[in-house]
Each structure stands twice: as C-alpha cells, then as structure tokens.
Amino acid sequence: MVQQLPARVGDELSEVDTPALIVDLDAYERNLGLMASIVGDSGKALRPHAKTHKSPVIALDQMALGAVGICCQKLSEAEILWQGGVRDILIANEVVGKRKQRRLAKLARSMRLTVCVDDIENLRSLNQAAEEADSIVSVLVEVDVGGGRCGVTPNLAGSLAAAAADSPALRFAGIQAYHGSAQHLRSVQERQSAVAKAANLAEAAKADIEARGLVCQTVTGGGTGTLLQDIEYPIWTELQCGSYIFMDADYGRNRDTRGTPYALFENSLFVLSSVMSVAHSGKAVLDAGLKALAFDSGPPTVADRSDFIYSGPSDEHGTLTIPAHEKLALGDRVRLIPGHCDPTVNLYDWFVGVRNDRVERIWPVSARGALS
Amino acid sequence: MVQQLPARVGDELSEVDTPALIVDLDAYERNLGLMASIVGDSGKALRPHAKTHKSPVIALDQMALGAVGICCQKLSEAEILWQGGVRDILIANEVVGKRKQRRLAKLARSMRLTVCVDDIENLRSLNQAAEEADSIVSVLVEVDVGGGRCGVTPNLAGSLAAAAADSPALRFAGIQAYHGSAQHLRSVQERQSAVAKAANLAEAAKADIEARGLVCQTVTGGGTGTLLQDIEYPIWTELQCGSYIFMDADYGRNRDTRGTPYALFENSLFVLSSVMSVAHSGKAVLDAGLKALAFDSGPPTVADRSDFIYSGPSDEHGTLTIPAHEKLALGDRVRLIPGHCDPTVNLYDWFVGVRNDRVERIWPVSARGALS
Known part of the structure; x- marks a missing residue:
C-alpha cells in the first residue's frame, strides 16, 4: 500500500525520515535543460523514457522544455501517465494478449498512443482490438538493432509495416530501433561501434519498408549513454533518453573520449540512509538494503565519500566500511548513489525534492509497481 | 501508487494479468501447518518473520496456528501490522533517531511491542521516548552471533541488559540472537557448525546477563534454513522463521543430510509471466524483469521446466532459452520461482491466491515499501 x-515541504534535509528517495532539484533541472538543448540543437525530437521516473509530474516537466511526448514500457504505465495529463505516449514495447490489447485500444481513444510490434499475429489482434474500441493505434515495427531481445530482423520490417499500413484501425508510424545494452558499454569506441551497427540495421529496415512505397516517418531509439553518438546519425528522428534526469553509479562507470567518467549529466538521485548500528569498529550499518536500492548493476556508491564502501546488503541493511581514522555515529546520514536508477525508483512511493538542504517538493512515484 | x-476472485489462472505474484494456497497452507507442527513439537515458541510476506492477513493465519506473535524489521512494518490486527510484534532490529523512537513509543501504548538495542545511547533515548509517551517498550539486547552486522559481543550483553532493566519505561525481555547468513549455507554440516557457534555466543551472552541477577526470559533467533538445527539447541526459546511459507530458488540450493535439495517446505510463491516476443528462435522474451523479480540471489527458475533457463533480465524483460525442439507462443505463461522471496514480494501490491487453477483469494502486500 x-x-x-517521509517528509513535509519546508523540512530540513536532516529531518527527512530514512531511507528516502531524494532528488537534488538543482541538478535535476540542469539535466533537464541540458538534454533539451543538446537534442534541440541536433534537430531531432526528444521523447524521454518514463521507465526511469514513473512520474507524470516529471513527464510534464520534460514536455514543458520541448519533449514531443513520452515513452514507457508497460500499458499500466501509459494509463497512469494519461491520468497525470500526458497525451502523447509511445509504449516502446510489445503489448500481448487480448485483455491488454483491449485496454490499450480503449486508452487510444483519448490520446495519441503508439506501440511496438514484432509479430504479425500480434499486429492482427491489435488491429481487431482497435476496431472494436473504435480507436486508432499507431504502431512502430520494432527492429532488433543489437539488443537481441524483442524486434525483427531488418528484412522482415517491410512486410510487418505493410500489414500495419493495411490494417484499418492501425497507423503505421515507423521503426523502434533501440539498443539498450549499448548504453552501458564503457568506452566511447565501443558505444560508437554499437551505435554505428544499430544505425546500419535501422537503415536497412527503413529501406525494406520504403521499398514497399511506405513512408517511415519516425525512427526512434537512442539513450542517455549513447546520446553523443546517436545525434551524429541522421537515421534517428527521435531520441528516447531516460536516465539523464537522475543518472546512477553504473552510468558513472562509462567513460568519455578522454577516458574520464562520462559526466555530461549529474547525479541528481540519492537514497538518503541513516547509520543504525556502530557495534563493530571500522563499520557502520545502514538502514538501506535490498528493499531500498536495486543491486542488479552493483552496489551504491557514497556521494562525496569515495573512501566509504557499501557492501553486504541484506533485506533491510547495508554495511559501510570506513577508514580507520573515521567515525560515524548512530543517526548520521549518508547519501547513496544507486547502482541503477530505474529499479531503485520502483521501490519508493515518494520523490523528495530538495534544494539548499530544504524539502521543496514532494511528489508520488505514480507508476511504481506498474508491471502489467 | x-x-x-491483476485478477478477480473466481478467475481462472489463465485470465490473471501478468506479471502477477501467485500464491499456491495448498502449498502455502501445508507450509504453515508443517512449521507450526515442527516448532510446536520442539517446545519452542514460533514468532514468524513478516519481512517475507509484509501482510497482516498472513500474520493472522500464522497466529491462528499458534504463533505467539510476529517479527518485522522496520517500524513502518510494525505500524501496518498493527493496523491489520497484530498485537504482539518484535521489531527484530534497532530503531534509531528521536522521531522514529517517538513513533515506536506511541505504538507501544496499544500493543506488546519489542525492539532490539545494541547501543547504550540508543537505549537511553528509547527510554526517554517511552517515558514521554507514557508507554512501556520491551527490549532485547541484540547479540552478534555470527552475522557481523548489528549486535554486541556477548561480554557487552550484561551491561546493556542491566541498563534496560534500570530504565523505568523499558522492560528487559532477553536476547536477539539471529544468524541471517547461516540460513543460506549450502550443506547441513556448514549450517550445523554456524548454529553451534551461534548457540555458544548466545549462551555466553545469557550467562553475562544472568551474572547480574537478571532473568533472560526470551532468546529469539533461528530461521527457515537452519530450522532442523535450531530446534536441537535449548538456548533458543523462540524461532523467527519467515521464508518457509513461500520458499524460493535460493533456498532450493540448500542441501539436506543426503545431499539432495532441502525440500522440507514447498515453493508456494510464483511470478506468473507471459511470453511477449518470439522473434528469435530458441528464445522467448518474458514480460518479467528487474521490476518483477529480485535478482540479489540469482535469477528465477522455471517451475516444472528445469530445461527452460531464464537469463538477461532488463528492467521489464527477461529471456528464456528453451531447447531446440520446444516452441513457445506469444501469450504462453510460465511460472517463475523467484531467486529470493522477500524482496520479490516487495515489488508487488497484491498476492493472488490460487487453488486448482482458480483465483480464490486476493489480498494486499500491505507493508510493501514500508522502508522506514
């Protein structure tokens, strides 16, 4: 439930109950503005990914700076974003099954809703659901551009696109060409190479579609990790960056051209944690474990204290190892930079927005737990 | 929010929206009954750990079969269990900070509430909070019996116990002696050895306390993994097993005396997932990834299909590798056994209780996200 x-607007940061999910509003706003500016200058459209934030409030912040719409991964996320006022959503994923497709088709009555397809039967049943709901659903053919997950090979894109174009309740809108794993390749060279391959595959798919006389209006993909590579390729008309608003410890392990950490965007998301036991010297037990942080991309780092090492998470605890000359007391706070922002956000009900060590804004993680 | x-009572399992958290009610009830019987026969008390289920409904199921009360790890969990009707709760953890201790002391007015301490200053401020709230808080001295996390060494137990006994608003109740990491040691020999050491440390702490003329009424600890060892040691008066109601893939890697999987309790918890893409042969992409399953103890296994291998989770997807002669279609369902039950449950709002492939009972994961 x-x-x-965890706090009230106006509280000092030191009064916030822990663990809490903190957004440094200055850093967050700089990230928002920088991305709008980079993508704006590139001539491409920006459609930020809401799987990072799960929040219509943030989605509207992004659209206020020029984003054309929002992405999400799940139908239930789209429903919640719609409730929060977003009216142009791409579900950058397949939606399977009659019941979900009926819900999707119903939602499409009152907004511009786009979804991916990589299967002809799925496309046909989606068209049927949209016909029954008297709505129009836009579809993108998902092309596998290197992720090896969903998506067809480029030579199958044309036939799916043609089937979409021939479906009375569907609108063929273009290609989904997202390469997720490329975002976390460490060196610029690796990311450059992955993006070049993805661009080639997307070009091939586009050619296969255009050979059938169809217009491929949108080619959407790209992400925070590959942003500076993505903007160099004309094939993408639209970029889906999500993590840039918050960043995380794993993105901090990416490198830029000089080999230094990729720090175009700033860490604006923190888990505020308290020391709850100092019974062992050289260690401090924190109140944030597996239920307060996602560990799929490694443990959190400690903001401003690279000499404090978080390890050994259990359900509700983590252990900080600290240098011998350091001492932490019960109740001391540390700011943790999550290993992976998206699934960490999914553990919380509330964002606590802080500026100058004071709580300025609290808003819900509205689509937390929106799995279906 | x-x-x-994901379903309605009376639905067939095939109609449940995915991903969903499924409880096999027959297996769950057998697990409940078997634990009540084993601990009952041992002459010890059972105080099941709610960090597994986060549900007052399940807590009351456990108490109906004789459990003396419930454990949890967080104050906010205790508040939610109280709201659901539980009136004897041990917070098997330290509660730090004036604000939390005030909440705790207030809650203690209307129930039997026990909490752990491992620090004299924390004990003093707890007493002050209880005095201010005009309540009595029971305290256990937490002893580190091998986990290396919270808890004092046995030789410091007596002084803390004496301070508790001397505090007008505290009631000294005994020792918390829980060895978390011992639960997942793979061989019976390793678990036996860890429990023997934990018992020795608990005995030493008890002796240090009794040397001060105090009665150590409760010694609480133990868990699902070490149950058959715990019951052999007279030192524990109370066992805190939690995972036994659900079990998980990681517990399935524990071994019994014959070297076969430790299967005293059954897997009753599953994540129901659907196939959402079959664009690559030999693979099926599922709709359950990092937001639907906890991965800290490894990926899920597939119920009834040890030849299907789940791998490569991303935020909303997982990939099943299936034998060449197998074929899965879009919308096919698989039941996944989570790697770790506790943090997986924490990702869901609803338990869907199923019997004979029909939804019989749906109840909330009331303390999901109760982090503070």
Missing part, C-alpha cells in the same frame, strides 16, 4: 510521506 | 488488481 502507499506509504507515509 | 497502488496498482490495479
């Missing part, structure tokens, strides 16, 4: 607020 | 129900 929805948990109590 | 709270997500929509």
